[in-house]
Amino acid sequence: MINVVLLGTGNVATHLFQAFSTSEEVVVIQVYNHSEASLLPFSEKTAVTTSLQELKEADIYLMALKDDIIVEIANKLQERNGLVVHTSGAVPLNALEKCRRSGIFYPLQTFSKDQPVDYSEIPFCLEAKIPDDLELLKDLASGISRNYYEVDSSQRKKLHLAAVFVCNFVNHLYTIGEDICRNNELPFEILQPLIKETAEKITRSSPKEVQTGPAKRGDNSTINAHLELIASPSDKDIYQLLTKAIKTSHGKKL
Amino acid sequence: MINVVLLGTGNVATHLFQAFSTSEEVVVIQVYNHSEASLLPFSEKTAVTTSLQELKEADIYLMALKDDIIVEIANKLQERNGLVVHTSGAVPLNALEKCRRSGIFYPLQTFSKDQPVDYSEIPFCLEAKIPDDLELLKDLASGISRNYYEVDSSQRKKLHLAAVFVCNFVNHLYTIGEDICRNNELPFEILQPLIKETAEKITRSSPKEVQTGPAKRGDNSTINAHLELIASPSDKDIYQLLTKAIKTSHGKKL
Numbered sequence: 237m238i239n240v241v242l243l244g245t246g247n248v249a250t251h252l253f254q255a256f257s258t259s260e261e262v263v264v265i266q267v268y269n270h271s272e273a274s275l276l277p278f279s280e281k282t283a284v285t286t287s288l289q290e291l292k293e294a295d296i297y298l299m300a301l302k303d304d305i306i307v308e309i310a311n312k313l314q315e316r317n318g319l320v321v322h323t324s325g326a327v328p329l330n331a332l333e334k335c336r337r338s339g340i341f342y343p344l345q346t347f348s349k350d351q352p353v354d355y356s357e358i359p360f361c362l363e364a365k366i367p368d369d370l371e372l373l374k375d376l377a378s379g380i381s382r383n384y385y386e387v388d389s390s391q392r393k394k395l396h397l398a399a400v401f402v403c404n405f406v407n408h409l410y411t412i413g414e415d416i417c418r419n420n421e422l423p424f425e426i427l428q429p430l431i432k433e434t435a436e437k438i439t440r441s442s443p444k445e446v447q448t449g450p451a452k453r454g455d456n457s458t459i460n461a462h463l464e465l466i467a468s469p470s471d472k473d474i475y476q477l478l479t480k481a482i483k484t485s486h487g488k489k490l
Numbered sequence: 491m492i493n494v495v496l497l498g499t500g501n502v503a504t505h506l507f508q509a510f511s512t513s514e515e516v517v518v519i520q521v522y523n524h525s526e527a528s529l530l531p532f533s534e535k536t537a538v539t540t541s542l543q544e545l546k547e548a549d550i551y552l553m554a555l556k557d558d559i560i561v562e563i564a565n566k567l568q569e570r571n572g573l574v575v576h577t578s579g580a581v582p583l584n585a586l587e588k589c590r591r592s593g594i595f596y597p598l599q600t601f602s603k604d605q606p607v608d609y610s611e612i613p614f615c616l617e618a619k620i621p622d623d624l625e626l627l628k629d630l631a632s633g634i635s636r637n638y639y640e641v642d643s644s645q646r647k648k649l650h651l652a653a654v655f656v657c658n659f660v661n662h663l664y665t666i667g668e669d670i671c672r673n674n675e676l677p678f679e680i681l682q683p684l685i686k687e688t689a690e691k692i693t694r695s696s697p698k699e700v701q702t703g704p705a706k707r708g709d710n711s712t713i714n715a716h717l718e719l720i721a722s723p724s725d726k727d728i729y730q731l732l733t734k735a736i737k738t739s740h741g742k743k744l
Contacts, residue, residue: 303712326712345684348700351691357683385680394674395681397716401725402667402681403688404703405732406660411697411739413656420648426639427649427656428693429611430599434657435689437605439682443665446602449658458557458580462651470735471655477731478659481724485665 238376241266241294241318243309245274247347248323249300253278255355259379266292294318296376298341307331310338319369325396328389329363339364339373342392346403355380361387361395412471444485451482454489492630495520495548495572497563499528501601502577503554507532509609513633520546548572550630552595561585564592573623579650582643583617593618593627596646600657609634615641615649666725698739705736708743 240256242249242264249267256262267278268285275284285291288309297313299306299322306322310332313320320335325342332338340363347353360377362384364370370386377384387395410431414424437446450458459479466472483490494510496503496518503521510516521532522539529538539545542563551567553560553576560576564586567574574589579596586592596615601607614631616638618624624640631638641649664685668678691700704712713733720726737744 326715344680346687346691346700346702348691348695348702351694351700353687357686359680359683361680383680383683385676387676391674391676393715393719394670395676397719398667398670398681399684400703400716400729401663401670402685404701404705404736405728406663406685406688407692407697407701407703408732408736408739409655409660409663410692411701413652414692414697416648416652416655420645422639422641422645422649424692424696426598426613426615426637427652429613429637430653431656431660431689431692432611433600433607434660435685437600437602438661438664438668438678438685440605441602442678443661443668446600446605447658447661447665448600448602449654451658455557461580461647462654465647465651470738473731474659474735475654477727478662481728482658482662484724485662 238262238296238372238379239292239294240264240296240298240376241268241291242298242300243268244300245269245271245278246300246302248343250277251347251353251355252298252300252323252343253281255353255380257281261379262376265294288312291316295372296321299323303327310335319364319372321373325361325392325399328393329365330389332365337364337366337369339369340387340389340392341373341376342387344395344399346399356382359383359385361385361392363388363392409474412474415468447482447486449482451479451488452486454483492516492550492626492633493546493548494518494550494552494630495522495545496552496554497522498554499523499525499532500554500556502597504531505601505607505609506552506554506577506597507535509607509634511535515633516630519548542566545570549626550575553577557581564589573618573626575627579615579646579653582647583619584643586619591618591620591623593623594641594643594646595627595630596641598649598653600653610636612637614638615646617642617646663728666728669722701736701740703736705733705742706740708737 256264264282266283269275272286278284296319303324306327311334314334319337321339321341342361344359358381362373413427417424510518520537523529526540532538550573557578560581565588568588573591575593575595594617598613612635616627667681671678
């Protein structure tokens with residue numbers, strides 16, 4: 237059984253707490269936050285504290301905190317015997333250099349409050365200063381997920397960047413699609429099977445191989461007709477830039 | 491029973507032929523193409539012809555053809571009693587003005603050869619010159635799908651544009667994600683649960699409401715760190731433009 241003290245009460249902390257509560261190998265023995273109010277949802281299920289001095293002895297101190305306070309909190313845990321770990325995509329392992337034992341437990345997923353998440357599918361990116369601690373993190377991950385990967389800090393930064401492209405930027409393109417529907421009295425539901433199939437296709441084939449559309453075909457008459465239809469200057473810039481990128485990537489004339 | 495003559499043998503024609511073959515209300519009595527070789531896969535299952543003069547009498551002449559030959563072929567069918575229909579997102583209904591009875595049967599989906607498609611989920615966008623023919627197209631659609639919508643030519647052009655944003659452009663962002671993985675010795679599979687969840691989230695909430703990431707948070711230190719990591723000028727332009735668009739859309743300082 238792995239004893240965890242969880243630091244933080246935000247989206248990631250809340251989802252991890254829930255996931256661990258269904259695990260037989262992991263128990264969250266305490267949750268820390270500086271604000272008492274945010275601890276309320278956890279206080280019925282485990283011990284809580286607003287004081288770092290009162291943290292219990294644990295196998296792992298899991299910091300699901302904002303990037304800019306991770307180092308400050310980690311430094312206050314440097315005398316602890318347990319493994320000090322954060323869940324951030326962007327903070328490198330050597331930022332925890334004052335801790336004797338340190339590691340990373342980065343879930344590569346988008347979390348929103350009140351949206352349920354299937355933890356068994358989430359890839360956890362693991363890294364540790366000491367080889368034995370990497371094994372401990374694998375045990376922690378396998379308690380809730382079938383997917384975990386050994387990823388070093390340099391790879392993790394790149395993964396975080398890739399996630400911005402395939403998640404945050406993709407979601408903005410969905411927002412543009414929804415706006416077009418709304419402005420033309422069409423339900424957004426009409427686009428959803430296409431969105432779903434586009435996301436599923438790339439699990440069967442490389443995205444470059446299944447690229448479709450007017451830019452891929454070099455169909456300039458459709459491209460020009462589309463540009464005339466777009467009212468928003470920002471959407472028009474996005475259309476032009478992505479069309480150019482797809483044309484270049486597939487060897488079409490600009 | 492609706493008798494259909496299918497014109498075309500490409501991706502859309504092939505998938506429609508397959509879908510109709512499982513329907514009890516629709517039968518494809520003939521397939522036309524100008525090239526004999528492309529008819530071969532169909533010739534074991536139904537009648538085929540390379541001559542427009544030899545088309546059988548049918549309830550519907552369904553043209554799953556390239557945009558630039560639709561009008562030419564439709565004009566050659568103008569003496570026919572059956573309903574002349576195309577499957578294009580971009581060609582307006584009045585392009586078929588010489589036909590007494592005309593309509594649109596536009597499946598809003600991305601088709602790749604050798605990729606199976608669940609037809610029951612595909613939204614069909616229907617339009618017809620004559621109200622009775624709209625009913626006929628509804629019967630045709632309901633033979634294979636639970637989703638069909640009455641969509642006029644102006645709305646359909648906008649939908650086609652929206653599809654470019656949420657499918658073609660999204661797929662290019664997936665391609666960038668795959669490139670980042672490949673260049674850093676990471677398997678693309680590691681991004682797939684995130685891609686899937688991003689696509690599923692917008693069926694439960696509006697995409698604008700579930701936007702996440704550094705641009706949404708106005709987190710300029712992460713944004714600048716990402717820009718330093720991007721080697722490709724095209725990817726860097728895309729990062730900057732979409733970051734600016736998300737910031738603007740969510741009221742963050744540029």
